[in-house]
Amino acid sequence: MIFWKSALLSIAVLSNTAKAQLPHKVIEMKDSLFHEIQSLAEVIPENRFPHANTRESNVEVHRLLDEFLFLNQESIGSVLHVLKLVDHNMENVIQDCERVLNMCSLESTNVVFNHVTKPLLLKVRDLCELVATNRADEIEISLETIEREAATYRRTLDQTLKDISLVSGHLESDFFQANAQQREDLILGNLQQVNQTLSKEVDQYFTNFSTNWIGKYKNLTMLIPEGLSRDQPEINALYDFMEFLDNETSVLQDDLVEFMDYWSYLVEETLESVTNGTELIVDFLRDYPLEELLSGKTPLNCVALYYSNFEHIILNMLNEFYRCVEYELEMTKAFGQITSVLDPTDKAINFMLDSYITCAKLTGHFGDDFGLADCLEDLGELLDQTREFVEHKTSEIYYHVEDAMIFNGVIMGACVHMKARDTALQIAGKMQSFDNCSKSYKKASV
Structure with missing residues (x-):
């Protein structure tokens, strides 16, 4: 079992040895994936309107949906930071990988987040594992996996936002x-x-x-x-x-x-x-x-x-x-x-x-x-x-x-x-x- 924080700390100390070069094709793939996820991040709601309905179940569901939107926004922001720093020199991504691995959202029990966003976040964590273990030859395959997961995330997020709108509207309806x-x-x-x-x-x-x-x-x-x-x-x-x-x-x-x-x-x-x-x-x-x-x-x-x-x-x-x-x-x-x-x-x-x-x-x-x-x-x-x-x-x-x-x-x-x-x-x-x-x-x- 790999202890991610220790591994990242070791690489940070030995950064002079972490000079593996990534192929140009990988960088292009990363840039494409970055812009795609960035466009998705722009449509994610950041704020929610106050809730007038005070039924206990409604309040709990609103809290669940609000938490999902917050965790989702935070997670995609971290993913974008990681992808942005994946360049020819892998040592630049170490700090943001550590940020991903320390995110509380990885331990979240939010059922919507776990269904929609967490799968993508886990794939990015896998990418950070490759960085932490200096396995540059596997970065391309990892990015391809993230790309596929991002496509699934895009579809799921689009439907989820529609579902949130429908359910929230119904909860507020009298x-x-x-x-x-x-x-x-x-x-x-x-x-x-x-x-x-x-x-x-x-x-x-x-x-x-x-x-x-x-x-x-x-x-x-x-x-x-x-x-x-x-x-x-x-x-x-x-x-x-x-x-x-x-x-x-x-x-x-x-x-x-x-x-x-x-x-x-x-x-x-x-x-x-x-x-x-x-x-x-x-x-x-x-x-x-x-x-x-x-x-x-x-x-x-x-x-x-x-x-x-x-x-x-x-x-x-x-x-x-x-x-x-x-x-x-x-x-x-x-x-x-x-x-x-x-x-x-x-x-x-x-x-x-x-x-x-x-x-x-x-x-x-x-x-x-x-x-x-x-x-x-x-x-x-x-x-x-x-x-x-x-x-x-x-x-x-x-x-x-x-x-x-x-x-x-x-x-x-x-x-x-x-x-x-x-x-x-x-x-x-x-x-x-x-x-x-x-x-x-x-x-x-x-």
Whole structure:
């Protein structure tokens, strides 16, 4: 085993004996190689922009990439110094060879540097070994080896810089948060609009019908003869019915408003679970290749390949999940059922109120010859039947809206469940492709 530092020191002391001359062809080869690597050095970034994203994995990857750029720049600078000093007299290269052999980058564990730059650096170290042992006859072959390695380095560096740009850009991207926020705002804004529309419609329904009933009711009370009081069964039945109708419809209206608020709450809860769930999936998908890179299990190009269509996959997944938050049709249909109570009730009540009004007019016209009780015969039974209808229908509407609200939650939950399974399949395929890329890298490294 050769101890490089000792060998170089010995040659430095005995430099007078190190006068081997290199052929002109070797010098030309060296000059060509020097200019080629020099041109590459000019495109290597020296500085990195500050990183806004403070996720721990992102910070570690940024540190890895920054370290690679620094080590790469430093290493190529040393390589250029060595090549520049390789001339007809080998003793000039000794000092810079020592610089190469003392570089900390040779001991670096940076996976990107070890894959991209270290192979070239090792070939230059081999050249320094030849210088250290005064084997001038092998310099030409060593330079040819460095030339081939430099060609590989050129291709690898070009692709690596593209990969760094892609991965760094992705780490800084907030595309998920921006799109998720946009979709949330859209859904919540639409939910608010639907709520406002339905609230106005429900309020208008009850207001229109009650206004109509109250108007006719007032007309009736003005026509009832003074001698008739609420104590009389015919009149008392009407008063009781109207109080019942007012109470029943008011309770139903209040219940529907509460359902509307709770339905909105369920939609908001589903939306929050979708956002939080997809964010967890995105974090896993985004961090998985970074962890593999940091542990040295995969190269940068596999990570870049993984991220190449990452945004498309995530946004498609996001859209699929948010499609599950559907509520407008179910809410509109459910609250639209109110008319099944109010429309027929309105018809029946109008007929009966008109009957009361007509009877009141007839009584006023004919006096004792045509009593109100006789005129209103059988209307009490109709009032009872209408009361039963309203009681039945208000309960029906209550449970219909409640069931529709609960089942809409079931529909959204089932949809999210299905999309989660679809996403699991997509993730499995994505992970498999990435793992295959990593396995190929491991085989090539063996």
